[in-house]
Amino acid sequence: MSSGLEDRLGYLLKHAQLRLAELTGAALAPYGIDGRELAVLIVLAGHQPVSQQQAAGALGIDRTTMVAFVDTLEAKGLVNRRADERDRRRNLVALTEHGAETLDRAVRASDEAQQRFLAPLGPAAARELIVALQTLVLGAGA
Amino acid sequence: MSSGLEDRLGYLLKHAQLRLAELTGAALAPYGIDGRELAVLIVLAGHQPVSQQQAAGALGIDRTTMVAFVDTLEAKGLVNRRADERDRRRNLVALTEHGAETLDRAVRASDEAQQRFLAPLGPAAARELIVALQTLVLGAGA
């Protein structure tokens, strides 16, 4: 079905993302979260406790979007909000014990899905792909 | 701002796509189309004339979505519909002269944006990235 699309980077990135999201979604389903919620948990676990706006910035999403994420994660018992005592405008968001456990298991499941996705490349090419994407997205630093 | 996100393939693919789409969007703006419309034009030019549903299949989008794309491309004078004489349920969609010219120029502009995006990698690594993505998305065939 050659239509000239197969050489376009945009097409390849989009469909790679779609296929990975499919695998990841299935892998995360047992833990009751999806890939974006996992990303929020990872950021929150990174430097807890963190304000909602700091977390939103790290993910490149709007603060109003973050409200919705924290709402659902809180409803699932994975995180909790509390007012920052030193600046009561802020919510400090932290993982609950259940949230930390879930994060741990979900990351493992997600990593496994990622490895299955990358399997056709072999270890060296898979590593190079990740380094190349990091260079493009994050700048020079590997 | 290390938060553990930088090693996740989903994050890297998403943000690579976002940054490329930004560059491509700016490069295509002078031609009055966006990246998705360019993809439709490429498919239509691949084996014209083609039915709307065939084109939708090649792009992995719904036929109702294709209707909207063809609507806007037709309004811009880039394609035209005509009924298939052998099966009047079908529309054969073909590029107009203006559409073919626009495709040609838009592809060049898009390629240039893509090269600028890949520049930090150097030619060899850029080539390897594309081959790796093709392997993941299209299967073994480079």
Add this chain to the structure above:
DNA sequence: TATTGTTATACTCTATAACTATA
């Protein structure tokens, strides 16, 4: 005045269901 979280709202993108005309 400026900022954080929130709410209400709107916009983009896409799909599902129902309709039409053809087969």
Add this chain to the structure above:
DNA sequence: TATAGTTATAGAGTATAACAATA
């Protein structure tokens, strides 16, 4: 009955604007 295109509608996902509390 089945299929191609169309239309109306609905659902994600996200952002913008306005508001309350706090700084």
